[in-house]
Amino acid sequence: MGRRHRDALFPPAAVERLARHVDIDPQLVVEDAGGFDRIADLASVELLVTSWGCPPLDAAALARMPALKAVVHAAGSVKHHVTEACWDRGLRVSTAAAANAVPVAEYTLAAVLFANKRVLEIGGLYREHRTALDWSAHFPGFGNYRRTIGIVGASMVGRRMLELLRAFDFDVLVADPHLDPAEARTLGARPVDLDELLALCDVVSLHAPALPETHHLLDTRRLALMRDGATLVNTGRGSLVDTAALTAELRSGRLHAVLDVTEPEVLPADSPLYALPNVLLTPHIAGSLGGELLRITGSALEEVERYCAGREFAHPVSRAALSVSA
Template identity: 50%
Template sequence: MPGRPRAALAMWTDSADAVFDPDTLAALGEVADLEPRVLTDFTTDHARAVLADVEVLVTGWGCPALTSAVLADAPRLRAVVHTGGSVRGHVTPECWDRGVVVSSAAAANALPVAEYAVAMILLTGKRVLERSREHRVTRREDDWLHTPKAIGNFGRTIGLLSASTIGRRVVDLLRPFDFHVLLHDPYVTAEEAKGLGVELVDLPALFARSDLVSVHTPLLPDTRGLVGRELIDAMPPDAVLLNTARGAVVDQAALTDALLENRIRAVLDVTDPEVLPPDHPLWDSDNVLISPHVAGSQGNEWRRLAHAAVAEVERWAAGEGFAHPVRRELFGQLA
């Protein structure tokens, strides 16, 4: 293809091997003149030689920061296509100052996280984890006609903290179910909430009224510890806190106290710190499920990220612009 842009992968080698298989690398090579070696360090002589001609950087986990010095070595760079969600680790304000456009696979990565969240919402409503554990011990038929009325998913109130990309996917996936969905997000208007089909509430009401609160807030300076002791203590008895965002959004000590006192339940794909110390009491708590940060793209789901990146490079090369641009004015609100 004449006039194909010059492109290079910039990330850890392991990231490139995980996200791109031979087929997706070949697809990328069809729409761009791809440098065969992955750039892991922008300071080497080889990297500087590649940067001198590169027009598109396809980035991933482990990409070094695109500082002013790096950008000075890349005078022809016009676009960054990220195969992960957050670009905060490597994209800098200098990129936009230089007129570099940025794309992210956040929308593609949002789907498996949203799927995990919805799966856990449904499982916790039926108390599947606890009842399966009990069944393993008793090995008797369940007395299903005397199941407590609190168990089940009909009419359950689900609270979503933040209408982030993932939060909005969760809203979409919850539509077929008989849930009442609450949302707290200071950037969402009442009109937008109506369009989403959710009830917009303030932060205390979200925790006080929800049978389950699913956290989708990005970790920013003003969201660190946002879910504090007062909000956790306001949750109804046996309510569930589901966190697939970042552990530090939640006050880990307050959450631990509530769980050890059996006041609430939790599903934690992230913790603070990550991983919890081996002797942390939550490891042995029966009312919490701790998964090893598996909600995001893994295994065959990485192909979705690669496909998204190839599509964005193809769109940009054709002059169509990105389908999933990262806007500078929204950079401060992103994870």
């Protein structure tokens, strides 16, 4: 992992907890592919603890670690470093994606609630006029009661969102080709196809993985299906949305957006999305940051302890599941 991530994720108390179960040199950090070559003794390594910045675990790296049996990832997606060679070796892989999903869902829920309440626009008008206006006249029908919310992708974050939304007076729809309709209803949502969801929802929240088949999932045609005044929330992947098509809709004023991820990331300095009053841009902050990182640490430590006790991982990653997930 990157050294700065080691410092943030594994403070002394966490290292001490690790050391109760495994032999570890807390100063030994591999943050580039050449790092494996600079370590004299890798032959006995049985377990890797990884995080953001881990170099690919390709065939060459694995050849240096003939005893390696498992990888515990103290972050979300393992796609950046777990290669086909890892699956061919039969490595067990765990991820803290479930822990990282919590703050993303919290951010997204706040975005949904603020979007329906028109907090961004009202805050701007209040700042500009510095007096109370007739907000209902400016935003007829605004508020959160009986609004229709659409979740695109029953990923870990999508499922966490469905759980959180059940506490509110919302009608919730979900679109995911891999989700069984009966399970969708168990999660508290009505399953529909994506086009229907876009046409019916006041807020559409994206939680699909970045895959070839989801590239520009929301293109010109699909964005045009969204209701006038609807809000698009993207805390998933920037590539899910055609940025040019979305920019055109937002510049017209027909739609609103809360975007924590974009394509490209970061947007060019001259992008109109920075200045549009119906857009909230944040710099990929929905995931775990600051004190939230310790939730990921706790998840990874628990997985190490489970491994050392001869138990199955609580959050395993499989080769098959990875092909349709983030």
